[in-house]
Amino acid sequence: MKIQSPSVIKVGIVGISGFAGKVLLDILLRHKGVRVTYVAANSTTGPVDVIWPEFRNRTDLVCEKYNADAAIEQCDIVFLALPHTESMNVVGKLLSAGKKVIDLSADYRLKKLPVYKKWYHADHKDPKNLAKAVYGLCEVYRNKIRKASLIANPGCYPTAALLGLLPIVSIHSKKIVSVVIDAKSGVTGAGRKVAEAFMFPFVHDNFKAYRVLQHQHTPEIAQYAGYFAEKNIPVTFVAHLLPLNVGIQETIYITLNSRVKAERIVEMYKKFYKTEMFVRVLDLGQQPEIKNVANTNFCEIGLAVSEDGKMLVVTSVIDNLVKGASGQAVQNMNIMFGFNETEGLL
Amino acid sequence: MKIQSPSVIKVGIVGISGFAGKVLLDILLRHKGVRVTYVAANSTTGPVDVIWPEFRNRTDLVCEKYNADAAIEQCDIVFLALPHTESMNVVGKLLSAGKKVIDLSADYRLKKLPVYKKWYHADHKDPKNLAKAVYGLCEVYRNKIRKASLIANPGCYPTAALLGLLPIVSIHSKKIVSVVIDAKSGVTGAGRKVAEAFMFPFVHDNFKAYRVLQHQHTPEIAQYAGYFAEKNIPVTFVAHLLPLNVGIQETIYITLNSRVKAERIVEMYKKFYKTEMFVRVLDLGQQPEIKNVANTNFCEIGLAVSEDGKMLVVTSVIDNLVKGASGQAVQNMNIMFGFNETEGLL
Amino acid sequence: MKIQSPSVIKVGIVGISGFAGKVLLDILLRHKGVRVTYVAANSTTGPVDVIWPEFRNRTDLVCEKYNADAAIEQCDIVFLALPHTESMNVVGKLLSAGKKVIDLSADYRLKKLPVYKKWYHADHKDPKNLAKAVYGLCEVYRNKIRKASLIANPGCYPTAALLGLLPIVSIHSKKIVSVVIDAKSGVTGAGRKVAEAFMFPFVHDNFKAYRVLQHQHTPEIAQYAGYFAEKNIPVTFVAHLLPLNVGIQETIYITLNSRVKAERIVEMYKKFYKTEMFVRVLDLGQQPEIKNVANTNFCEIGLAVSEDGKMLVVTSVIDNLVKGASGQAVQNMNIMFGFNETEGLL
């Protein structure tokens, strides 16, 4: 059993029974500056290495039923990897007790209450903290994250989309006519759901679109793309299910109202992300592949421009559970606590 | 060993060593109206059940090096499953001898010589027969196919795309502003190529775009969509590699200049394909899945419309080797020879 | 919609909602001598092409809740693809009404009541018909099958094992000391079970043994191997779960008490199965592969002998849903009704 130093930040994970919770623990056990002191879930309890046998010999943590007082007593920071609409019941008390919270659900991402209600079919119960929450897209909001108490960790599809859109949208917002995002995700994106649609024989050797034009990540992408652009960006978004466990690939079609040159765009993207450790912009002609980022916190971006110069195709890949969830959450924690931003993530 | 009736149409397959050749033979061995009398390839020779062990106990055919005279003597119709730029060297002699030819390569699909040259990097060597070739998209050109001697069997991506586009493009061509096709294919689409990019560890658990904005199927789609529309249709096309063996899914984003209603579009598509055995239009809210058409000659189509009514999303799936190649080739043969159109294909 | 001839054998499928039921229907729709007139299940009801979208445009059959009278009225023969311990409640009435029955469950395979009870945890409720049931391993019991009213269709693992064992066990039973069977199956072998163990992320990229030394197919293999040998054959059996949908591979280690020569064994196996269409014995040095028999009714067998001549390794592959279930069931029907034995199966 690995001995963890006691003089470090105490971390809690709520929602260990899900995939994001598992990956969080995996990363945090390798992190030199923290100690996981509290592990909980909504319904599952018991030794973590029974819930996830991958952790045999790696931890003797025991998952408890979530209890706010226990979490407050035992943690400096709490990661919430709960289903949407559950986090907002939990966040307030933790913040009031002076704890830092990184919420991996969608509850604190959409700034407008009616939009939240429309897409998540629930009234928001914590608008006060919603207003204070900082969107944890590290490459954009690093300075705010440093000072934040509550992080709304970005969704998996939005992370890949927004990192792919960010340079063009913030630098050439006036050129953008419309954006079409064709997104494909591995099965863990659906969570640890026991349903026929996710049974092996119904996913293996299969591929399909789902929730076409109705995916709840659409307004998240549109909202932040709009912030970057300082104007409304029309976003069409379709999600698809890939027959693999982890990874997202998105092909983003950006219609422009004036010509651009491929070389210039690549140059611009490379410059934009020059100091970003976890974003790799590829050379012209190269395409990002899921296998190159699986099990890592990297986002990889490829670029192509049509012959007439008016269609920019950005391709973006991430690991949905790492950069798209738990890895980015730890990156946020690293920023908040002044750790090296890559600690635990390389 | 299955005894084949001698009083039937005699069929030759050239290019048995490729995946399309294998599927062709599989279908034709089950076809009640034909007998496979000649099997050839460019370099591979020997018993077919050594080339493809799947055929042990099913056939004792022996693959020869292709010889035009042998093909002419032994066949009424010849399927050419050769690489692009090879078919055009072979077709002329077969046609002159009065044989029917179904060409699965791209050689007779693009009607304009410079377009062919641009995308296939070769001068066309048989423009005379190119002019006569009938594009074998059965659902569109059935009457011409009936009388044709030379069929240009459609490409796999174009088949899924054109069947998805056909109703809207031919009925509402004036509404169409632009078309974006995000296409995903299983690995057999690349042929039986021994290259690192197609090795198991480089495809499994992976997904990526390839030949972005430069795929040779783009002009084929644009040309025929243009014919259906009787106007130029701007097509953006990106291909992706799926970690599975067979199947294509395409998500087609059609930007419209005036509003449409989802229910009307579904109705229109259903009516359009009412008498088509191999095209299934799904109800609103349903999405086609590769597994539902794998190993079949079916194309399945789903439809969705954006809230503002100006974005139509068509999803289309086929088996790339069946409806996207050999199955459609047999369907063409069935039309040419007056067989039941589904013979061998259900 | 395919028109089925009315002058043919009328067939019922009970248990259409499972994988075996689906494959049965797929085969029977292609069979020239039968018409599927009745489709039922225990709980699922409704159009078959809603239960299995693969059948859209192929059938308008509607699944009913199972009713013996309806089955008797509408069928000449009934296939039961029900869970174990359910068939034995259904068979008696069908037989009494003069119907033929092919039971794909384990209910009529084990001849000794205590053995059935031990492995299936239930008392047998139909011992009278159990005594009359013929084990539907076509290659062994063809003559009995021809005259049978009730077929106990073999289990998937036993089919691959027994075909691999049959020649050596029946010809050289005295040489056999013991048999170890290491069996691997695709996920459909577990049925259409919605359980976490069969969710995509828990099967993909995974492999494990299960029910080690406790699999209920062990006594079935031991019983029939014993019949072939006319002596007790000690069988050790371990099952494993493969990350694929269909296919079984078994590696069978036969310890012998005297030396054999590999060439002789291959010769013996080839001679033994000379007239069997669906069993392929490979040459020395070749190994059977699941892909060569997937979606077919073939069994493929490879052979190897240790340097000291006292260990014979037989490898055997089948498609678990075809030769291991529905294909063999149709082969049995073909024998019973005097159809060509390969009808619907090539």
Added chain:
Amino acid sequence: MKIQSPSVIKVGIVGISGFAGKVLLDILLRHKGVRVTYVAANSTTGPVDVIWPEFRNRTDLVCEKYNADAAIEQCDIVFLALPHTESMNVVGKLLSAGKKVIDLSADYRLKKLPVYKKWYHADHKDPKNLAKAVYGLCEVYRNKIRKASLIANPGCYPTAALLGLLPIVSIHSKKIVSVVIDAKSGVTGAGRKVAEAFMFPFVHDNFKAYRVLQHQHTPEIAQYAGYFAEKNIPVTFVAHLLPLNVGIQETIYITLNSRVKAERIVEMYKKFYKTEMFVRVLDLGQQPEIKNVANTNFCEIGLAVSEDGKMLVVTSVIDNLVKGASGQAVQNMNIMFGFNETEGLL
């Protein structure tokens, strides 16, 4: 780019273009006590992140053509991840220069020259160092490894087999009659070979045995099992190819000449491995799964005993590239240099 401390052990990797080389670098970049100073291969050269794009932003190492003098000058220890029969040409010079060497090939594993020649079809060219090489199965030879200059890192199949056999073979050698090992490996076990047999369409949805009774790992297993037992152990070994990238599962059938009890065996195994961090012995009724050890240095072992007590079935899983190759190599280095044995491996 991660800055590596200069005051650490300098490490070279020869054979970076193979899978084992890649995983070695991945582990060593996370290791706190070493710096990778030299990377070479036999034919491939150039930036490591071109050879393996996974390393973009993680390293700027450049792969050179292997040169002994450069390796000697730049390294304290050299990992050789070269093909079999190549390492033995390289080891001598490195050892003479006082360098430590961990050889991942088979060249220094088989102690008897004729056995090496028989299975690797080459004369051994370095018998002097062969005699001195220590077999790097850490759990057995830790004390020798500490003092060794040359480690013969165990093969992947032998690691899983020997860890599964070790307790029973060393404690109850007299009870053992024979051992049958049914081994299954992911595709990376075959190396980065570009051959049709390893193309995606020939591996996906497939499973087969290969080199049946002729696999070169057989004598390695037999030799060391014999050392543990201090008697000859007859080993039958068959390897199979799994449709996944990493992982080995072996089911080991041990025939005994007297009865054992399952509970006792589990107790014995647990006690035996009590202090071993990387070996997990499961409770009775549990089975190891590849997914639980993939991408880790763990070996997981399950146990079952037949009703008659005379057949012990041991199941063992590892990641073939980690515990079966590069992870174990680093574990050996950790022992040799006095690092924490888990450094870089958790």
